[in-house]
Amino acid sequence: MAHDTHHHHHQQQHGHGHGHGPGHQDGDAPHDEARMAEMLDLDAEVLGTYLDELTAWVGRHAPDAVRTVLDIGAGTGTGSLALARRFPAAEVIAVDRSPLMLERLRATADRQGLGGRLRALAADVDTAWPRTGPVDVAWAALSMHHFADPDRVLSDVHAALNPGGLLTVVEMDSLPRFLPDDLGLGRPGLESRCHRAMPEAPWSQHPDWRGPLERAGFEIVEQRVMPVALDPAPAGAGRYARAFLSGVRGALTDRLGADDLATLDRLLADDGPDALVRRTDLAVRGSRTAWAARRRPDRPSA
Incomplete structure (x- = not known):
C-alpha cells in the first residue's frame, strides 16, 4: 500500500492513529501532538x-450481549x-501509542461520567499486540492505514475477537471541505487548488x-459510504476549519x-472580517467509508 514516509515517521513519533492534519513539522512533537489532539476534539464536536x-x-451488526469494546488507535x-x-x-478499552491523547481521553470520560467503564492502554500495536483479553466489538477509525503491517494488525484483531465478534474499520475518503468556491477575497477555487497541491498522503487514498x-479471516457484513454534509x-466548524x-x-x-498563501493567511487570522472563526458561509463536506466485518461464529462440533 502507498505509505508516505514522512507521515509514517509522524505516526512513529507521536503515536496516534489519526491523520487529519497534514503539515506537521518534525522536531515539534509536543506542540504538534497538542494540535492534533485539538483537531480530534473539534472533529468530535462538529461531526x-x-x-x-x-x-x-x-450496534445493528454487533453480537447480542456486548461486554467488551476495543478502540484501536x-x-x-x-x-x-x-x-x-x-x-x-x-467496558471500553482504548489503545493508543500516545500518553497525551489517552490523558485527554481519561479527562473527557470522567467529565461525561464514563470513566468507570474506560480502560486506557498505552501500546504500540505495530510492535506487539497488547493484552486486551477477548473482545466483542473492535473499532479502528482513521487509524488502520497508519500501521506498518495492517495485515498483521487485522489478524491480531481477528484473534482477539470472540467468535461472532465485529470489527468496524472507518476511513476518510478525501480531505474535508469547508469553503465556498468564491470567498469574496482572492481568486475563486482556493480550496480545490489547495487539495490538488497537497503532497500525496495515505489518508487521501486509503486502500x-x-x-x-x-x-x-473476516466475513464482510456490510460496506457503507457515509457522506458528511x-x-x-x-x-465549532470555524475552529475546526482553521x-x-x-x-x-x-x-x-x-x-x-x-x-x-496571502488569502489563506487572512482566513487563518485570529480576528478580522475574513477570519474563518467569524465567517457564516462555511459548510462541512466530506465522505467516509466504513467496513463492518465479522469473525465467523464457531460451528458447533458434530
Whole structure:
C-alpha cells in the first residue's frame, strides 16, 4: 500500500492513529501532538451526529450481549466515548501509542461520567499486540492505514475477537471541505487548488480494506459510504476549519502561489472580517467509508 514516509515517521513519533492534519513539522512533537489532539476534539464536536449514526450502524451488526469494546488507535477517544454510550453495559478499552491523547481521553470520560467503564492502554500495536483479553466489538477509525503491517494488525484483531465478534474499520475518503468556491477575497477555487497541491498522503487514498479483511479471516457484513454534509456548518466548524487549514497551509508553503498563501493567511487570522472563526458561509463536506466485518461464529462440533 502507498505509505508516505514522512507521515509514517509522524505516526512513529507521536503515536496516534489519526491523520487529519497534514503539515506537521518534525522536531515539534509536543506542540504538534497538542494540535492534533485539538483537531480530534473539534472533529468530535462538529461531526457528533455523523458519529452517532455510525455507532448505531455498528450496534445493528454487533453480537447480542456486548461486554467488551476495543478502540484501536483511539486518539482523544471520540469513538471510544460514542461506543461507550452505544453499548452501556460494556467496558471500553482504548489503545493508543500516545500518553497525551489517552490523558485527554481519561479527562473527557470522567467529565461525561464514563470513566468507570474506560480502560486506557498505552501500546504500540505495530510492535506487539497488547493484552486486551477477548473482545466483542473492535473499532479502528482513521487509524488502520497508519500501521506498518495492517495485515498483521487485522489478524491480531481477528484473534482477539470472540467468535461472532465485529470489527468496524472507518476511513476518510478525501480531505474535508469547508469553503465556498468564491470567498469574496482572492481568486475563486482556493480550496480545490489547495487539495490538488497537497503532497500525496495515505489518508487521501486509503486502500479498500475488503481484501485484507477477508485474508485475515473476516466475513464482510456490510460496506457503507457515509457522506458528511453540514450546511450551514454547526458551531465549532470555524475552529475546526482553521485547525485543519493551518495544517494544510504548513504543507503548502512552497507549493502555492503568493496570492493564495496571502488569502489563506487572512482566513487563518485570529480576528478580522475574513477570519474563518467569524465567517457564516462555511459548510462541512466530506465522505467516509466504513467496513463492518465479522469473525465467523464457531460451528458447533458434530
